[in-house]
Amino acid sequence: MRVVVIGGGPAGMMAAGQAAKEGADVVLLERNSRLGKKLAITGKGRGNLTNSADIADFIPQFGDSGAFLYGPLHRFSNDDLRCFFHNLGVPTIVERGGRVFPRSEKALDLVSGLERYLREAGVNVIFEQRAASIVAENGRVSGVTVVGRTYPAQKVVLATGGASYPATGSTGDGFKMAAVLGHTIVPARPALVPLETEESWVRSATGLALRNVNVALTVDGRHAAAEFGEMLFTHYGVSGPVILTLSKIAVDILAAGKRPCLHINLKPALSSEQLAARILRDFDKYSRKQFKNGLADLLPAKLIEPVIDNSGIDAELAVHQISREQRQRLAEVISGLTLTVKGTRPISEAIVTAGGVSTKEIDPKTLASKLVEGLYFAGEVIDVAGNTGGYNLQAAFSTGYLAGLCAARQE
Ligand SMILES: Cc1cc2nc3c(=O)[nH]c(=O)nc-3n(C[C@H](O)[C@H](O)[C@H](O)COP(=O)(O)OP(=O)(O)OC[C@H]3O[C@@H](n4cnc5c(N)ncnc54)[C@H](O)[C@@H]3O)c2cc1C
Structure with missing residues (x-):
């Protein structure tokens, strides 16, 4: 099973590592020359990765899109995420308002932890590869094109993030790639701005x-x-x-x-x-x-x-x-x-992008596209936007986990 993950943010890294752990041959394409550029600046550089609230209390933090996240959040919860980082040598602490940070107070440690995870899982990370389109034949994915070449794939996880803080690499590419395949894109607008x-x-x-x-x-x-x-x-x-x-x-x-x-x-x-x-x-x-x-x-x-x-x-x-x-x-x-x-302020200055791939066209149990076989979504590219407090990173990790897990499985 060849899985290509597009985007090396928290959602894409989690998806890639998880798919590889499930036995898939995984390629992670990242347009930047390093992973997790946005993750490294979260929480003013301290990385508020999740919240210690009861997982049921996460749902209302996402407004109308909360119900969609019920499955992913229960499948890979805030406790699971803390445990995950603990096992990678990044223990966490809880601060005021239940905000969870790495004990080192360095978001960069989250990135290094994930890099270790990818290495150990055997993911092939390829930098400076800006995906241009997802190839689909007869309603199922067959690869990902980058200028000058195509990466063959039986499954593709689209995890390109939203359209905020474009200098980190999230410029809304995923919206265009999904739209070409027939997905409805809820217009992107700033949230948490x-x-x-x-x-x-x-x-x-x-x-x-x-x-x-x-x-x-x-x-x-x-x-x-x-x-x-x-x-x-x-x-x-x-x-x-x-x-x-x-x-x-x-x-x-x-x-x-x-x-x-x-x-x-x-x-x-x-x-x-x-x-x-x-x-x-x-x-x-x-x-x-x-x-x-x-x-x-x-x-x-x-x-x-x-x-x-x-x-x-x-x-x-x-x-x-x-x-x-x-x-x-x-x-x-x-x-x-x-x-x-x-x-x-403009969307480029928003902490989170609201809008994105419509949740109506994604199966919340697997994060698979309902329109194109073999296509999965994870993270902010999906039309979900939560409040401050660690909710958005948890959503990225939870959807990444489930998308990676399901993408690695044979139908
Ligand atoms: C300043 C700031 C502070 C924040 N602080 C917090 C916080 O403390 N807690 C919290 O929960 N949330 C926080 N957030 C929100 C959180 O960072 C995002 O919700 C989260 O990073 C989304 O993860 P993602 O993996 O979906 O997307 P991203 O992190 O945006 O990653 C997407 C990746 O895809 C890559 N990419 C894009 N297009 C392509 C392409 N065509 N080909 C290949 N690669 C591509 C990008 O380069 C990027 O590496 C903050 C956001 C900002 C801007």
Whole structure:
């Protein structure tokens, strides 16, 4: 059984190794001169490979595509993945929010572990081979073409990733190759992507990271979602874990022609009474100062001016002259600093690509194409996109495992 795997990311490496362990003769084609270029930069270089949550809790993290992943995730779970890396000499640790990282905190160790796995399994890895098309005759695959040559194959696993971070090699090639064979491609769009805001004041807050904030997303004044955690201001808008998670919903709202709003609660640990009391205490302390100089204990320096502007209170006013109503307005701004989302950063800057090969045309029990015999899919090339927290890499590894296993089997 000759299996050709296209793409040496986490999904492709897992598929190739697994197929070889099952006894297949496996060729892994990678367009770059090294494997796992994207994997090496995941989790800010620390490689958040999975989550310690109950595997059943993974499903909702993928929204509508979660049900499709039920089989692969149960067949090769987060515990299996941790065990897999442990056996390769890459033990893991669990951090806040159940995020699992290599104990070394080096994503590169995941890549080296997988390289060892491929070597031991006897996979023939061929670099700088950019697959151009999958050859199919009479409805079944027979090979993969790369400029100047064809690799014969009885089975092909397509694991070319999505279309984000193109410098890592994922440029959407797999979508085109699958489309030529008749597969429906759900249009690729950014998921887990920084958001651009209408308000230009964010520029002055560039680089400011806020921990422990609550951010609510609304559309037409109605609550759509909320997240607690860390966010970051940038020259164009906002980013960071909370924003990336909310972006999945924001993308859909924007696609419907609407502009969602973000409301940042800068003091989520305080009730409205506690916040009012806290403001009063600070105002007592700074009663002789100007308003603009009375907020230093309450807010990060970069947010003082935007909060004052949003409150509508004269920055030059003496603190003791501020009325009760004005204090109330200030409290409202602090617990709901509002930004209007005008768009997302481009797909090239998205952490994950939503869209891809339609799950309706893939058998979730085997990851085999329902249209072309001998063709399998794994990883982000499939129309699945999860939240931050290690879910996307787990999906890549789980689908890679199952695709490799099933591709190696004779029908
Ligand atoms: C900055 C960043 C941080 C991230 N952090 C995390 C994280 O901490 N946790 C998490 O769960 N997820 C994270 N992700 C998402 C995660 O990296 C991806 O979901 C995952 O890598 C998808 O795996 P894949 O194997 O499907 O695709 P990829 O990793 O994109 O690999 C695809 C491979 O196919 C190769 N290829 C493409 N086209 C061809 C072709 N025509 N011929 C041959 N080879 C080809 C590419 O060069 C590449 O090596 C992050 C993503 C980014 C961009």
